[in-house]
Amino acid sequence: GAERSFVLLKPDAVRRGLVGALLSRFEAKGLRIVALELRQVTGELADEHYAEHVNRNFYPPLRTFITSGPSIALVVEGDQAIEVVRGLNGATDGRKAAPGTIRGDYSLSNRENLVHGSDSPESAAREIKLWFPELSD
Ligand code: CMP
Numbered sequence: 001g002a003e004r005s006f007v008l009l010k011p012d013a014v015r016r017g018l019v020g021a022l023l024s025r026f027e028a029k030g031l032r033i034v035a036l037e038l039r040q041v042t043g044e045l046a047d048e049h050y051a052e053h054v055n056r057n058f059y060p061p062l063r064t065f066i067t068s069g070p071s072i073a074l075v076v077e078g079d080q081a082i083e084v085v086r087g088l089n090g091a092t093d094g095r096k097a098a099p100g101t102i103r104g105d106y107s108l109s110n111r112e113n114l115v116h117g118s119d120s121p122e123s124a125a126r127e128i129k130l131w132f133p134e135l136s137d
Pocket of ligand 1: 053110112113115116
């Protein structure tokens with residue numbers, strides 16, 4: 001049924017001028033944008049968003065990257081939106097992501113992979129509440 005997912009177009013997407021191209025993919029698929037904002041992510045927000053990763057070896061450079069410039073935060077809605085967004089995004093590592101996916105077509109990195117999408121209904125609810133509290137009840 002209809003579902004919402006949180007999506008972040010990371011600083012590399014904004015720097016590279018790919019915001020329009022990436023938003024077009026979500027819209028062309030049939031997902032509806034229900035919230036969207038340009039946000040400069042702070043270290044504090046990064047730590048909350050990536051709470052499950054803060055103790056990983058890859059987190060310090062990820063935190064530096066994700067706070068390195070403005071991102072586009074959005075919420076999309078549609079049938080099975082969480083799984084659909086993950087399919088559009090492709091595998092985490094852009095070098096391994098399939099052609100036709102966002103990361104497969106535009107990223108050659110495991111970190112600078114352009115886009116984040118919620119990985120489960122629980123993550124989506126948590127992330128939407130964190131980024132767009134006005135959307136939650
Ligand atoms: P994202 O979907 O935002 O979720 C966690 C992020 O951590 C991931 O995309 C990548 O940007 C980053 N990441 C995950 N694994 C690695 C890794 N092994 N090395 C560097 N960055 C990683």
